[in-house]
Amino acid sequence: MKYKKKKIHNNFTTGFINITSYGYAFVNVNEFQKDIFIPKKKTNRALEGDLVKIKFKNHFGYFKNKKKKRIEGEVLKVIKRKRKNFIGILKIKPYSKYGSVIIYNKTIHVNIHIPNNKLKGHFHNEKVLVRIVSWPKDYNNPLGEIIKVFGFSGEHKTELDSLLEEHEIPDKFPKKIEKEAKKILSTKDSDFNTRKDMRNVNTFTIDPIDAKDFDDALSIKKLEPNIWEIGIHIADVSHYVKEGSLLDKEAYTRATSIYFVGGVIPMLPKILSNDICSLHPEKEKLSFSFIFNINRKGKILKSWIGKTIIRSNRRFTYEEVQKIIDNKKGDFYEEISTLLFFSKIFTKKRLNNGAIFLDKIEIKFHLDEKKNPTKLCLEKNNEAHSLIEEFMLLANKKISEFVSLNSDGTPSQKTYIYRVHDKPDSKKIFLLKKIIEPLGYILDVKNLKTSINHILKKIKEKPEKNIIENLILRSMSKAKYSTKNIGHYGLSFLYYTHFTSPIRRYSDIIAHRLLHYYLNKKKCKSKSVDFYEEQSKHCSYKERIAIDIEREFSKFLQVKYLKKYHIGKEFYGIITGFTDWSVYIDLLLFQTEGMVRLRDIKEDTYILNQKNCTIIGKKKRKIYSLGDKVKVKLIDANIEKKQITLDWI
Missing domain, CATH: 2.40.50.690 (OB fold (Dihydrolipoamide Acetyltransferase, E2P))
Structure with a gap:
């Protein structure tokens, strides 16, 4: 036909x-x-x-x-117009009629010109917010006016403030919100008598060294020779942040705290996040708890969920706990070693159930007094991190199951907010397979989770470990919030929520409120499923923005660090992508991506074969594929573009 x-x-x-x-x-x-x-x-x-x-x-x-x-x-x-305001860098040339604002983040394809008579008080290389005023027919560029100056390009505060402005994130709370938060400080808690009293049980928090907000605490008590009572206590933020209040509306708008090197933009005012709600040692604090009895085999014998009052004995950092684990002595050694013992049982159970085990590595920076990066380190989770992570995963899982299932194991049909994670996209898995096979790793698509865990185990001490882990992460679907439960693919949990960080995540406040309704034998009639689904989508959207800000700011620091200390040096990297004109390479030592232009590869003229994800030399017919290890020289690090340029060795 x-x-x-x-x-x-x-x-x-x-x-x-x-x-x-x-x-x-x-x-x-x-x-x-x-x-x-x-x-x-x-x-x-x-x-x-x-x-x-x-x-x-x-x-x-x-x-x-x-x-x-x-x-x-x-x-x-x-x-x-989609938008009239843009953030860029002001360039001023002598004897030119205009200053020119260059926008590097691809939100606009032309520079915005600022007439000279509007440049008074402005300087070359300032990062500015500019508004388009007009675009005359016979002009190649729009004309604008500067409405805000962030500072000089490349400075710590300038880059952070401009990033927050770009994503419309306020760095301060309105006065009326701060006022409402201060009122809570002077209000006496009235429900002490209705809470389970856990003040006399050994309890402690374990957090990063620079943490100011302590969401969670663990308690442990030996009941019999082979039975322990363990409590996972989470700050009872919903007790203070009442639904529909100004504080609640502000927290919902923000939906998450944003963490960056050297600071945080909190979801709640500091008087709440760092003081009233935070589980500080030697202070009586209100919490929402999951308490259970467990035997030596890691079997949970019985459990209780409800509101508590706790008094933490000690605030630990991860480093302090790891030292206690390594030295087999120190404050609360017996309690810590027992919790570690159970956390390892939980990890083993998860992996046996099909969970993907990603031993994530974080990029950490050391900053000087002027907040310039002086050192870049790659840190992986230690046993102290794993201990806390496993207990938080357990709480999130058990809370979700408690709401979602009746006592006989049948679905309860109750509305709840879930943290869901879909199966990976087959195209992304195919690309992952293509990249890692040249490195000698076979991905069995039919037994994907088992195969991925096998690869992760194999690469543990290999130089390409960081890059393969990142590639596996990129191939996965993005986790999100929803009232429609599809389970969590990566964790292999049928039911999972976010309950353990209400100081920094609004999703957890929703989870607390709904659980409170159900514990009090109330059906959640006041709000529809659609209402909570809309809130779930909003939390997912805001989470993505926060991740983008954190990554972009980290990229800025990486580029700034490399520019100062490593220009001209040679490194090994893995090819992670091709375009018609460039090769993208992840530098193994820094876990950051750089670019080599095809035209700059001097050994031959290379062209892209898109079907096979390779480049091939015209004369020598040499082929480079995704996943190949290559040696490159760092020739430029552009802070304005947040771009690393490499030379092919």
Whole structure:
């Protein structure tokens, strides 16, 4: 059967424009499977994401087994701008009519010009917020005005403040919110008598050395020679942050604390996050607890969930606990070693049940007095981290099961907020397979989890460990919040929630409130499932923004560190990606990605073979594949672009 030609001439339509960094663009139109191509000279002052009216012509449809012809069009007018404000770096040249604001984050494809008469008081290389004022027809660039200065590009505070502005994250709380938080400090807690009293049980917190907010504490008491009572106590934030209050609305808007090197933008005012709610030692604190009896085989004999009052005996750092574990002595050694013993049983059970075991490595920086990075370290979790992690995973799992299942194991149909993690996308797994096989690792797609764990075990002491772990992480689906439970693929849990960090995550406050309703034999009639699903989506969205900010700021510090200490040095890396003009390489020593331009590889002229994810030399026919280990030289680290340029050795 032959496909008939379909002719459409000089049609008009509207759509949102996607402009490339080269200036040409595409407009998505529902009527066609393929986007309409807009040449560089016909974008008519449109900017990325604008709603535009376009005229297109010469669409001839397609024949069987033949590619569709490209539909070409031109922008007639901009109907609505997506945005008018942009963050960029001001460049001022002597004797020029304009200053120029360069935007490096691809939100706009042209520089914004600032007339000289509006440059008074401004300096070259300032990072600024600029507003587009006009774009005259005969001008190649829009004209703007500077409405905010963050400081000079590359400085710690400048980069952080501009990142927060870009994502509309306030770094301070409104006065009325602070006022409401201070009122709580003077309000006496009235429900002490209704809470389970845990003040006389040995209890402690274990947190990072620079932590200010302590969400969780562990208690342990020996009941019999082979039976212990363990308590997982979580700060009872929902007791103080009442639903519908100004504080609650502010916390919901923020949805998460944002952690970055050298500080935090908290979800709650510091008087709450660092003081009232935080489980400080030697102070009576309100908590929501999961308490259980466990035997030496790691079997939970019975459990209780409810509101408690605790008094932590000691605040530990991870480093202090690890030292106690290593030296087999110190404060609360018996309690810590017992908890570690049980945490290892929980880990083994998870892995036997099919959980993926990723031994994550974190990038840590040492900063000087001016907050410049002086040292970059790659730190992996130690036993102290694993101890806390396993007990928090257990609490999240058991709380979720308690709400979701009746006593006979049947589904309760109660509304709850779950932390869900879908199966990985098959295309991403195929790409992962392609990258790691040249390195000698075989991925069995039919027994994916077992195969991944086998690879993770194999790479434990190998130089490519960090990169393969990152590639596995990238191949996985993103975890999110939802009222629709599909389980957690990575952890191999059928039921899982986030309950253990309510000081820094709004999702956990929702989980606390719903659990409180059910413990009090109340059906959650006041809010619909749709209401909680909307809140879940909001928390997932805000989490992604926080992760993006944290990663981008970390990338800035990496680039700044490499620029100061490692230009001209040679390193080994793994090829992680190709484009038509470049090769992307993860530097093994720093866990950061750099780029080599194909045209700069002097040994041959290389071209991309997209199907096989390889590059091949025209003369020598040498092939480089994803996953190949190569030696490179660091030739540039551009702080403004957050980009590392490498030379092929």
